[in-house]
Amino acid sequence: MPCLADWFRRLSGRDGASGKLRDIIILQEDSMVRRFNGRLAWVAGCAALFALATALPVTAQSTGMVKGVVKDTQGQPVDGAKVVIEMSEGTSRRFETKSNKKGEFIQIGLPSGAYRVTAEKDKLTSNTADVRVRISATAEANLVLGAPGAAAASKEAIAKNAELKSTLEAGIAASNAGNDDEAIAKFVHATELKPDCADCFYNIAFLHSKKKEYDKAEAAYKKAIEIRPDYSDAYNGLANIYNAQRKFEEAGAASLKAAELSGGKPGALAGGNADAMFNQGVILWNAGKIADAKKQFEGVIAANPNHAEAHFQLGMALVNEGNLPGAAGEFETYLKIAPTGPNAAQAKALVEQLKK
Structure with a gap:
């Protein structure tokens, strides 16, 4: 990675703008990996601890649908049957x-994930159709009311889902209490009850990553992705652990995939997932690809003009290019958006030095 302090000395023809400025810039280089890890771990942590306990907001760009037909045992359509579509990966939606x-x-308007679909009318129940909903896609569930064994199967499914739910709740409680090993054991048991529980594998991966057991975390994230190929959070998790191990090429590829799945495109100047683009920019910066990182930070700001950290990082990229007035402007914007942010002291010092 280019040393910004060395570049600044060459540009100014003096020993940097000041010793203080050099220290700030060098500190920025050294802290990039640490700040990225902490930031993404927080995002992943929220998803891990609450994905199975709370429902995410539904948006048009992140939902799918289920459709189907309810018939009787003679193959005739059934009018007015109540159709229940229940998420089967831990939540009670x-x-x-x-x-x-x-x-x-x-x-x-269904969030992506696994669902159990049943129908009932006049005390008759149907078979259970297990479907997976994907973003902007349609899943089909065809049901037969009064099918042989439907009632017994339904009772068995209800009991199994209740055990799964209690196991997941115990895992979340253990994680909240800081008992990571116990939480991992609970989520592993949940995968035994439901082998296609992508969220369970995600939580296992996150907890292993907390313990810096990166090989185990990687395997669990990849299992979650195998089950749910559009699982952007799992790709972000992979990017996180690769970045922590300074495997920047692998981190960049995983982050790029996460951004694509979240709706963003590399270097996109509008729309998309701003946080995913920011994470990708940090990985590119860590890999020494400053110009590419700059494009990502610009994309983040286009998608979310109030993304303070993107303004700060864009300012650092502009310093690297020699655009000192532009850099000062980005640092000033950062201070307006986040006057008490984690980089506020650095941004203020940089503005003072760059305007001398």
Whole structure:
């Protein structure tokens, strides 16, 4: 990675702007990996501890739908059957709709994940259809009301889901209490109850990453992705652990995939996931790809003009280019947005030195 202090000395023809400025710039270089790790771990931690306990906000760009048909044992459509669509990966999210005269039903606005779909009418229950909802995609569930063994199967599924739910709640409680080993054991048991529980593997991976057991974390993140190929948080988790090990090429690839899945494109100047783009920019910076990192920080600001850290990092990139007035402007913007932010003292000192 280029040394910004050395560059600044060459540019100014003197021993940097000041010893203080050199110290600040060098400190910035050394702290990039640490700040990225802490920041992403916080984001991942929120997802890990609450993904199975709370529902995420539903948006048009991050939901899918389920549709299907309810028929009786004679193959005739059933009108007015209550269709229950219940998330089966730990949360208690539940959606209900009804079939029309043709037996058809549809439910939109579903977050991605695994669901269990059943129907009932006049004390008759249907078979259980297990489906996976993906972003901007349609899953199909065809149900037969009064199918042989449907009631027994439904009771068994309810009991198994109750055990899964209690296991996940115990895992979350253990994690909140700082008992990471116990939490891992609970989430591992959850995967035995439901082998396709992507969120369970994600939480296992996150907890291993907290313990710096990176090989185990990597395996669990990859398992979560195998189950749910569009799991952007798991790709961000991979980027996090690769970055912690200074495997910047692997981190960059994982971060790029996370950004794509989140709706952003490399260097995109509008839309997309600002945090994913920022993380990618940090990884590129750590890998010494300053020009590419700058494009990412510009993309973050275009997507979210109030992203303070992106303004700070863009300022550092502009210092590296020799655009000192532009850099000063970015540091000033940072101070307006985050006057007490983690880089406020550095930004203030840089503005003072760059304007001399």
